Amino acid sequence: MPDWVIILGVTLGYLLASLLVGLASGGEASKTTEGYVAGDRSLGFVILYFIMGASIFSAFAFLGGPGWAYSRGAAAFYILAYGTVGLVPWYFFGPRIARLGRRRGYVTQAELFADRFQSAGLSGLLAVVSLVGFIPYLMLQMTGAGYVFSVVTGGRMPVWAGALLAYGVVLIYVFRSGVMGVGWTNTFQGIFMMALAWGLGLYLPHRLYGGVGPMFDAIAKAAPKMLQAPGLGADGHPWSWGAYSSAVAISVLGFGVWPHTFMKIYTARSERTLKRTIVWYPTFQMFLVPILFIGFSGVLAFPGVHPADKILPTVVTSIGLPPVVVGLFCAGALAASMSTGDALLHAAASVTIKDLWRPLFRPDLAGDRERRLIQGLVILIGALAYTLAIFAHMSLVALLLLSYGFIAQFFPLLCATFLWPRATRAGAVAGLLAGFVVTVIWNFVPVLQWQGIRAGIWGVAANVIVMVVVSLATPPMDETHVAAFVVS
Amino acid sequence: MDARPRFMPSGLTRHQRRVYGAVTIFFIVVFFALMWPVYALFSGIRPIVLGMPFSLVYLVVILAASFLVLLGVFTWEGRAEGGPDEGDGRAADGPGAQDGVGRR
Numbered sequence: 001m002p003d004w005v006i007i008l009g010v011t012l013g014y015l016l017a018s019l020l021v022g023l024a025s026g027g028e029a030s031k032t033t034e035g036y037v038a039g040d041r042s043l044g045f046v047i048l049y050f051i052m053g054a055s056i057f058s059a060f061a062f063l064g065g066p067g068w069a070y071s072r073g074a075a076a077f078y079i080l081a082y083g084t085v086g087l088v089p090w091y092f093f094g095p096r097i098a099r100l101g102r103r104r105g106y107v108t109q110a111e112l113f114a115d116r117f118q119s120a121g122l123s124g125l126l127a128v129v130s131l132v133g134f135i136p137y138l139m140l141q142m143t144g145a146g147y148v149f150s151v152v153t154g155g156r157m158p159v160w161a162g163a164l165l166a167y168g169v170v171l172i173y174v175f176r177s178g179v180m181g182v183g184w185t186n187t188f189q190g191i192f193m194m195a196l197a198w199g200l201g202l203y204l205p206h207r208l209y210g211g212v213g214p215m216f217d218a219i220a221k222a223a224p225k226m227l228q229a230p231g232l233g234a235d236g237h238p239w240s241w242g243a244y245s246s247a248v249a250i251s252v253l254g255f256g257v258w259p260h261t262f263m264k265i266y267t268a269r270s271e272r273t274l275k276r277t278i279v280w281y282p283t284f285q286m287f288l289v290p291i292l293f294i295g296f297s298g299v300l301a302f303p304g305v306h307p308a309d310k311i312l313p314t315v316v317t318s319i320g321l322p323p324v325v326v327g328l329f330c331a332g333a334l335a336a337s338m339s340t341g342d343a344l345l346h347a348a349a350s351v352t353i354k355d356l357w358r359p360l361f362r363p364d365l366a367g368d369r370e371r372r373l374i375q376g377l378v379i380l381i382g383a384l385a386y387t388l389a390i391f392a393h394m395s396l397v398a399l400l401l402l403s404y405g406f407i408a409q410f411f412p413l414l415c416a417t418f419l420w421p422r423a424t425r426a427g428a429v430a431g432l433l434a435g436f437v438v439t440v441i442w443n444f445v446p447v448l449q450w451q452g453i454r455a456g457i458w459g460v461a462a463n464v465i466v467m468v469v470v471s472l473a474t475p476p477m478d479e480t481h482v483a484a485f486v487v488s
Numbered sequence: 489m490d491a492r493p494r495f496m497p498s499g500l501t502r503h504q505r506r507v508y509g510a511v512t513i514f515f516i517v518v519f520f521a522l523m524w525p526v527y528a529l530f531s532g533i534r535p536i537v538l539g540m541p542f543s544l545v546y547l548v549v550i551l552a553a554s555f556l557v558l559l560g561v562f563t564w565e566g567r568a569e570g571g572p573d574e575g576d577g578r579a580a581d582g583p584g585a586q587d588g589v590g591r592r
Contacts, residue, residue: 074531074543081522084551088515091558213539220533220541227541229531230524245523252519272566279562282555289548422491472491487494 003323007152010327014192014334015169018185022173022342025184029177033371036178037107037350041098043267047183048277051264051343053284054190055182056083056255058141058340062193062333063309065288069295071308073226075239076292081248083285086255091278093418095271100485102266108347109262109410110355116417116485117425118477120359125432126410127355130259133403134348138381139389141341142167146390148333151313152326160390166334170342171382175375179267182342189335194287196332201290204297204315212293219299226299242451250456254408260347345385349377405443405456409435412463416471421486423467426474431467438462504568511561518554522547 029035029042043051061079068076097112106112110130114123142163149162173181202212209215219226226232230244256262268274298311302318305311316329353374358365365373409432416423416431439459442448449455476482495512496505520526530546537545 074541077544077547080544080547080551081527084522084547084554085515085519088554088558091561211539213536216533216536216539216541220536224533227533227543229527229543241524241528245527248522249519252522275562275565279555279558282551285551286548289544292544419495420491420493487497 004154006323007327011330014331019169021188022181022185025180026177028180036371038266039179042269045273045276050187050190051183054186054339055343062336065291066295066312067309069292070298070311073231074229075231078247080288082251086252087278087281089256094265094274097265108354109259117428119425123355123359127351129406130351133407134344138344138385141337142389145337148330152330174342174346175378186339189339192335197287197290201293208301240452242453246454246457250408250454253411257410260343348381349374405439408456421482424471424474427467427471430470431463434466435459435463
């Protein structure tokens, strides 16, 4: 039997297992919007831990992480750095958010902000920005899944068919099981990814160099700049500290406010469960270390791989591993793509209905009809992202960088919601708009990109200044209403 | 209305304020330690520790330290409350917690 058939068989076996796990979890939540979107606020530590870990670690981490380490060396360390403190604000804000969600019925991020600032328009604005961030992110995951199948079959299965197969499975379990499907499949996929990352990350340096130490010794002698932070830029020249530091800073600010991860706060069974998840999250983050080892293992052994993101499949398929192991690797890469893609798909549909459609056009929408609309939108958004991923030729990286800058603008809003009673609706909206405008301008005008500092950083600065000035210039909001949110 | 930002609930004891204050300062220091100019001081290859360049070891140590500090706070909160770990919102103290809610 040809190797590619065995590899494909293992990969399809993984897909089938994901589907079964996803479908089996469908009966665990009630048939309400709260059940479909927030799992009836009943998720325990293990599922929440894997939801957080696996939905954050996407195809970018699994394929892009080694790609960065391979082509840009220590620049890839920024991915490890920002996750160190990115979730820490949740430890302090999370319990309050979960409690407010339980009392006031929130299941999305924008519901919280819209309630604090008494603005349906703000809810719509946040929903649109979230979708602008979600779609390219989802497209990347779909393309990644398609590539896996294409590589597995030696090009016999085109990218479009691979993406269709993997995301057909995702659509089925997200449609039927909602967040419970996302949770249980992420647990399965997360364990799979971690085992594979540690296994490969330690095995490859050993196989190619005799160990992790000899591998770094060899790189230090042949290409020392690769290991010296901040590593190399995309052009192969040393990266600037401004670009590295601002990449870390903007990612820290944006990390905890991505709406698809933020809304998982509402799914926690208790505040203690939520805090425990945040405490243990760095153990998931640590799995980036072997992921980076995989990329470094290719630096001297497999020079000239282009694009760099293909270094992981290249190494795995070039060192004579048994086809079953190669199949497991492919399944791991699929797991990384699907575990993020399912959370994005579920969140995009929920946000569109809960934050955009209902507050602005159908305030009376509720109950079963609302849940069915969200389910319908899962299919629609899945189809839209798939069509764009396969047929539209746009720069996803540029879109993603821009959306990161946008999403980070939610962080000042989060702080103002809980820490500053004087923040007003006008201040919040004006600050957000200023942040978006500055981010766009700084992103597209090269002369403004001083020291390579990310556009989003300037956006956050503008956001904070405008929010403070406009809030102080407008009448304060009702004290009793604000007291329900602000630390006191 | 008072325009000053509020960082901690007024009902915390002095000891709790000190602990949460120290933890907040720790994480602010960590945030800046991940970037220039602090990280630039530790960005070299040597000394190699556990086979890894120091630029990577430094970040792994910070990640481990952050984990241990947060784990310490979590354990301390659990002991202070003396309650079951998986309660229904009773472990609600700390910066960001609602005044008095969930405390025993």
